[in-house]
Amino acid sequence: MSSQTKDITRKENVVQAIIVADTFGDEFVPISDTIPHALLPVLNKPLIDYTLEFLSLGGIEETFLFCSNHVNLIKEHINKSIKNVEGWTLTMKVNIIISESCHSFGDCLRDLDAKGLLRGDFVLLEPGIISNVQLLSLLKKHGETTKFDKYASMTMILQEAGIGHIGRCPEEEIIIATNEQNRILFHKKMGKTKERKLEFPLDIFLENSEISLLHNLKDTHIAICSPSVLPLFSDNFDFQTKDDFIKGLLMNEEILEGTLYCHVLKGSQYGGAITNWRMYQALSYELQNKWIHPLSSPRKRNRLMKNSVIIGENTKIPESAHIERSVLGENVTVGQNTRVEHSFIFSDCKIADDVIISHSIIGPHCVLNEKSRITAGSILGQDTVIEKNLFVENTLVQSTKPDDFEEGDKLGAKSYRLRISGEEDDDLIVSSLSCKMSKMHIQEDNCESEDEIEGFSDSEEEELSYTHSPPPDDTKLFFTEVIDSLTRGFEDNLLCDNLILEINSSRYAYNVTVKEVNFNVIKAILTMSLRQPTGVQYFSHLSRLLSYFAPVLRNYIRNENAMVDSLQAIEDVATSNEDLKDKWVMFVLQYLYDKDYITEEVILSWFKTLESKSNFHSQVKPFTDWLEAAEEASSSEEESD
Amino acid sequence: MHDKENLSDVSKLVSDIKHKNILSSLDIALRSEDLLKELISQGQWKSARELMNLVKIRIQYIKENLPHEATAANVMRHVLKVIREEYECESKRKVEGQSLHQLVTAHPADVLDYSESLINLKTSLIDHLTEYKVELESSGENIAAQASEHIHMDEIILTVGKSDTVEKFLKSAAKVRAFKVVVVEAAPLYYGHKMAVSLAKSNIQTTVISDAAVFAMMSRVNKVIIGTHTVLANGGLRAASGIHAVALAAKHYSVPVMVLSHMYKFTPLYVGSHNQEAFNICASPANVIPYSAGKILNSIQVFNPVFDYVPPELVTLLISHQGGNAPSYVYRLLSELYHQDDYDI
Incomplete structure (x- = not known):
């Protein structure tokens, strides 16, 4: 090893790259317990092979691969590739750096800084990158940037990607502001925040003649760094991730003496990172669809079947099995009448007859017995055995007993339900749903419903992002106006009479009908209620909100028509927000009924118009049942009197 | 392992094509020709058959790794033919214009197995390849003419x-x-x-x-x-x-x-x-x-x-x-x- 390093230092101007091989997170549990992230099979080829081939084709001559988990497996794999003279070994040297004491991305970089292996600009890769970017030209561009800005420390590589595309991870949505030199002045990760509004610092508009606000980008997780990046990580030991670094640099630009730039990829250059299962799925599809040409699935090992199915060696599919848009590993046995849709099955699995698998990931060496069903974002760890007729939906399953084992988690002798920490909070419903969405990109229609949740509240932001957005609808504008007025009123404790006046004036400004006014005002109030913190206190918050707006409600719900309008508003809000608490509809109806805003007859006649099979119908039913029961009771009381 | 080491020349060629270091088909052809000349003058072979095997292994390697690349394999294939011809010429067994009668009546022992080691084969091959290189280089001009x-x-x-x-x-x-x-x-x-x-x-x-x-x-x-x-x-x-x-x-x-x-x-x-x-x-x-x-x-x-x-x-x-x-x-x-x-x- 020492002779190797000597050899390296002698050669000047070697183009270097760093790959951090671990995610340091629990996104890939339980599969990541046995397979390191770097060796995750993507179309039956280990992920790291794609990354290394990309670096080699991109013109990198020396790579430092930083691992801290499953070190031996990765080392073995790299040595095997070198022995087999894989394509990248000819033009690139790979040094594996092992440090089991590192617990974050930042730790790794601090460790590298201490080792002093890097000279000059280098390419920094976060885990799981598959790309076809030509790195040399980007390094050159970064070099030019450093010429006029000696503090330029990092060029982030971003790619244009449309909203709603599977390659755009909702957790990684970003908004950036740049000046005409592509310098990043503002960077915000939208994904995890629930904020509905964005604040841009005024300075950036005052100090620059031209600003671009960009939301049409996705992060490729590739960055070109100046040598100053590593010392910056060392000096600021609280930087754990690249995001911390970006945030810290933008906040304390003068003190840290570092600036950020970005480069937007266009054309056939593609970059993406497998950061969670959803991106795993997206990148698998994109590899299949040749977006990352010339990188492709290994033709030797794979066979391509109809319905976009890829199967590995020694895997046989019986005639009666229906398989669609899936990837099956090597030595998988598939039983008769099995259905597999949009799923990934790793090598050596045994699937018995009549099994249904959809939108799930089955780890290696799993056994699925007859008539079991694995659906909706389930992930099975290595060696799991699923019993006969078992139905698994949206669950993580592993073969060994988890530490926080609870009663009811046991699904079979070799299958235990795994709980992800954080899921047991108060907001269980919300987080489990978002968890589900992050695991797999399930279906077009599901995704759309998710869009609708964010839909109206993000409308300002959307107008920024969509370049070809349709002309705004007056009624929709009116609605956002009403929501704004009401929110402000509620926060500043304004008089409701003034709010009514304000709403009425917007009504004339946007020329909306009385019916629409009633509908939208109620909808606005109800939508506001959704923004309340969820938890035990939720309903008390809700009733406080509703009682605050009592004058508004009374003003608009005047006659029976208005009552019907408001009921429709409830329906609209309830059906477009799937993560509502079950009792929300009941509570709202009960409240409006108790306070005499809506009469019993209107509710009952409205209830009859509802589609009897819908989810919403079943939510309202208990309430109307209660109404009818109460009526009967009171009438029978009268009779007995 | 031994095999793989021998293939380093062709894997370098494949990697250069993949890395787009050589783009035009003419360059690929010239590189392949150089590669074979190197192989003939430096490689470990004793008879024409061994040499032909070495070339065939390289063609297979290219086919596996670049299934759509025809030029390099074609140049090598042509060189195979050159080796056969030179061998026949050197071993003085070649009969000009074999007639159908001769083909039918040929004794199985007469079929060349290219296993003899001939002293002059190497030099004559290299001469022939030099000619071939000139032909490759002038091909474009000849077409344009x-x-x-x-x-x-x-x-x-x-x-x-x-x-x-x-x-x-x-x-x-x-x-x-x-x-x-x-x-x-x-x-x-x-x-x-x-x-x-x-x-x-x-x-x-x-x-x-x-x-x-x-x-x-x-x-x-x-x-x-x-x-x-x-x-x-x-x-x-x-x-x-x-x-x-x-x-x-x-x-x-x-x-x-x-x-x-x-x-x-x-x-x-x-x-x-x-x-x-x-x-x-x-x-x-x-x-x-x-x-x-x-x-x-x-x-x-x-x-x-x-x-x-x-x-x-x-x-x-x-x-x-x-x-x-x-x-x-x-x-x-x-x-x-x-x-x-x-x-x-």
């Missing part, structure tokens, strides 16, 4: 995209004749634009048209002159995508289609468009529909094939440095270039 035979005064020539050979050919003709060139831009890569700029710089009257305008334009065109990626064994072409449509339009208007091709592009392979998997490469769809198109990409699958199969009946003439030949004559050229036993390696 025939330009004035094919292009006449005031003709309108249509070409597609960019081809170095076609460019040289047209420029050579422009020295003696005045004619017009229509360049089809060849979406989605639009190499036609570069071609047009280059031609216009040499004072050739050039018009660029879009791919859709080919049919409308064809009635005025006198000749279609194109380059190709490979010439297949049946005389068909594996050419840049879009050329099939051009050839069909030419057929409709009975316009002759001339294909300029170096000898190393003739491949003893029969592949047709029915087997797209083996025949074609799909490049990134980004040139067809940008990645930023968004949601629509979730529900569609976009193909951006690189090649078109042009059936032999649409090709009028194949022009190599030896002169023009009809596609039906390709089988004969192939048997001159390669030995029967080396067609399928």
Whole structure:
């Protein structure tokens, strides 16, 4: 090893790259317990092979691969590739750096800084990158940037990607502001925040003649760094991730003496990172669809079947099995009448007859017995055995007993339900749903419903992002106006009479009908209620909100028509927000009924118009049942009197 | 392990092609030729058979790693034929013009097994390869020299995209004749634009048209002159995508289609468009529909094939440095270039 390093230092101007091989997170549990992230099979080829081939084709001559988990497996794999003279070994040297004491991305970089292996600009890769970017030209561009800005420390590589595309991870949505030199002045990760509004610092508009606000980008997780990046990580030991670094640099630009730039990829250059299962799925599809040409699935090992199915060696599919848009590993046995849709099955699995698998990931060496069903974002760890007729939906399953084992988690002798920490909070419903969405990109229609949740509240932001957005609808504008007025009123404790006046004036400004006014005002109030913190206190918050707006409600719900309008508003809000608490509809109806805003007859006649099979119908039913029961009771009381 | 080490030369070639360090087919041909010369002069072989095995292993390696790369394998295949000939020549067993009678009555022991070690084989092979290299290098000029035979005064020539050979050919003709060139831009890569700029710089009257305008334009065109990626064994072409449509339009208007091709592009392979998997490469769809198109990409699958199969009946003439030949004559050229036993390696 020492002779190797000597050899390296002698050669000047070697183009270097760093790959951090671990995610340091629990996104890939339980599969990541046995397979390191770097060796995750993507179309039956280990992920790291794609990354290394990309670096080699991109013109990198020396790579430092930083691992801290499953070190031996990765080392073995790299040595095997070198022995087999894989394509990248000819033009690139790979040094594996092992440090089991590192617990974050930042730790790794601090460790590298201490080792002093890097000279000059280098390419920094976060885990799981598959790309076809030509790195040399980007390094050159970064070099030019450093010429006029000696503090330029990092060029982030971003790619244009449309909203709603599977390659755009909702957790990684970003908004950036740049000046005409592509310098990043503002960077915000939208994904995890629930904020509905964005604040841009005024300075950036005052100090620059031209600003671009960009939301049409996705992060490729590739960055070109100046040598100053590593010392910056060392000096600021609280930087754990690249995001911390970006945030810290933008906040304390003068003190840290570092600036950020970005480069937007266009054309056939593609970059993406497998950061969670959803991106795993997206990148698998994109590899299949040749977006990352010339990188492709290994033709030797794979066979391509109809319905976009890829199967590995020694895997046989019986005639009666229906398989669609899936990837099956090597030595998988598939039983008769099995259905597999949009799923990934790793090598050596045994699937018995009549099994249904959809939108799930089955780890290696799993056994699925007859008539079991694995659906909706389930992930099975290595060696799991699923019993006969078992139905698994949206669950993580592993073969060994988890530490926080609870009663009811046991699904079979070799299958235990795994709980992800954080899921047991108060907001269980919300987080489990978002968890589900992050695991797999399930279906077009599901995704759309998710869009609708964010839909109206993000409308300002959307107008920024969509370049070809349709002309705004007056009624929709009116609605956002009403929501704004009401929110402000509620926060500043304004008089409701003034709010009514304000709403009425917007009504004339946007020329909306009385019916629409009633509908939208109620909808606005109800939508506001959704923004309340969820938890035990939720309903008390809700009733406080509703009682605050009592004058508004009374003003608009005047006659029976208005009552019907408001009921429709409830329906609209309830059906477009799937993560509502079950009792929300009941509570709202009960409240409006108790306070005499809506009469019993209107509710009952409205209830009859509802589609009897819908989810919403079943939510309202208990309430109307209660109404009818109460009526009967009171009438029978009268009779007995 | 021993085998792999021996292959370092060819894996370097493959990696250079993959890394796009060598781009044009001529460079690939020259590199392959150099590689073999190195192998012959430095390699560990004692008899012609051993040498042929070494070359065959390399051809297989290229086929496995670059299934669509024909040039390097063809050059090596040709060298195999050269080795056989030199061996026969050296061992003085070669009978000029074997008659059918001799073939039938030949004793099995007379069949050459190339196992003898001959002293002069190495030097004569190297001499022959040096000649071959000169032939490769001058091939482009030789093709261009025939330009004035094919292009006449005031003709309108249509070409597609960019081809170095076609460019040289047209420029050579422009020295003696005045004619017009229509360049089809060849979406989605639009190499036609570069071609047009280059031609216009040499004072050739050039018009660029879009791919859709080919049919409308064809009635005025006198000749279609194109380059190709490979010439297949049946005389068909594996050419840049879009050329099939051009050839069909030419057929409709009975316009002759001339294909300029170096000898190393003739491949003893029969592949047709029915087997797209083996025949074609799909490049990134980004040139067809940008990645930023968004949601629509979730529900569609976009193909951006690189090649078109042009059936032999649409090709009028194949022009190599030896002169023009009809596609039906390709089988004969192939048997001159390669030995029967080396067609399928």
